[in-house]
Amino acid sequence: MTPARPGxxxxxxxxxxxxxxxxxxxxxxxxxxxxxxxxxxxVGGVRLLSGAAASRGLALPIQPIASLAEVAEVFPRALPVLGSLDGAWRPGEPDEDGAALALASLEAATALAVSGEASALVTGPIAKARLAAVGFHHPGQTxxxxxxxxxxxxxxxxxxxGPQLRTIPLTVHVALAKVPDMVSVDLIRRRARIAAEALARDFGIRHPRIAIAALNPHAGEDGRMGDEEARTIRPAIEALRADGIDATGPHPADAMFAPHMRGDYDVALCMYHDQALIPLKALDFDSGVNVTLGLPIIRTSPDHGTAFGIAGTGxxxxxxxxxxxxxxxxCAVRRAARG
Structure with missing residues (x-):
């Protein structure tokens, strides 16, 4: 990996x-x-972006560029667009040509971040099924x-x-029935360590506080509603605390997102996808960001999908x-300052 060049x-x-x-x-x-x-x-889309901007009534000046070195000079007066990738503006009409353009743009933008030419990568929302049809063999962009x-x-x-909450799902795109077998001491410890390091490095939180959710209602209620808390989650928390990480829990998930609880931690480590995403989207739907921790580059994405049904409507x-x-x-500024 090549560190991003200054600026x-x-x-x-x-x-x-x-x-x-x-x-x-x-x-x-x-x-x-x-x-x-x-x-x-x-990365790409001069004609596409022009049409998309017009749909929102924006008089968008666009400047094609051949190198990211031109961005600093162009950005104050026009949107810099790198490269010749392009396509037609057909909101709400996904097809394989559009998926191929999305994949090509993702590949090129990622390469710029990996090479250090870009300080960070922001990925636009994709349709995974459409990408799979053009040869994308990953569960998602992450x-x-x-x-x-x-x-x-x-x-x-x-x-x-988001402004009010940060959450991490321990397990992500898997069936809920599979979650209990996937929750392990090792996975909790690995996710929590990566989170603690990233919050310190990229978010400026010197001593991150990690609240770890229970899997079962009422945190298992002394085993009457499940034993994962006693058997797996609590030992993982004890191991994290022995490692010097400020981890607490297991917290009953029906209470830990209440306003008076959210101030007690910097991130909530949740056991499954919806346990993490429902509170985040309920609180911060229009300002939620998907951040990938544990990478040598910075990658973020808006925390919403393609919304084909309202594309082009404004x-x-x-x-x-x-x-x-x-x-x-x-995050790029903080990471650069740490060297």
Whole structure:
């Protein structure tokens, strides 16, 4: 891996061109000065972005560039777009050509971050089934980026972050029936260690506090509702505390996200996908960011999907896209300062 060069811009991938990604990136550039966003460039899509911007009534100046070295000069007056990748603006009409464009943009943007030409990577929302049809063999973009960085998929940790809450799902895209067998002392310890290191390095939290959720209702209620807490989760917490990590729990999940509890921790490590994502989306849907921890590069993404049904209508909020770009820039600054 090559460290990002000082002052390097952020690389943004298009996402599926039939979804809301392109229009929200256009909106983010139009609000960049007010939102305090670091300079960024979109990989591909000059014609696509122009059409997407017009659908929102934006008079978007676009400047094709041949290198990210041009971004600093171009960004204050136009949206820099790198390369010749492009496609038609057909909101709500996903097809294989669009999926191929999304994949090509993702591959190129990731390569820029891995090479150090970009300070961070922000990925637009994709449709996994559409990408699979054009040869994408990963569960999601997180696993793709991890492989590009030479990191094992299980060591790329998904954190959802918003203004009011940060959560990490211990298990992600698996059936709920499989979760109890997947919860292990080793997995909890590995995820928590990666989270603690990343929160200190990229988020400036010197001594991260990690609240670990129970799997069962009422934290198992002394074994009457399950024994995973006593058998697995509590021993993992004890081991983490012995390692010097401020971990607490297992906390009953029906209480730990209450307002008076959220101030007691910096991130909640949850046992399964919906346990982590429901509270985050309930509190911070329009400003939630998906951050991949444990990578040698910085990668963020808006925490929403392609929203094909409202693409091109102007109804999609750019809040999460703006938050993802802002968070990528902030993390890049902190990481550069640590050397």
């Amino acid at each position: 390097a811009p952020i690389a943004v991938s298009l996402g599926d061109p039939a979804g809301v990604g392109p229009e929200l990136v256009a909106e983010a550039w139009s609000q960049a000065a007010r939102a305090g966003l670091a300079p960024f460039a979109v 696993e793709f980026v991890a492989q590009a960085c030479g990191i094992a998929a299980q060591d790329a940790v998904m954190m959802l972050a 109804r999609a909020s750019a809040g999460a896209t703006i938050a993802a770009i802002r968070m990528a820039g902030d």
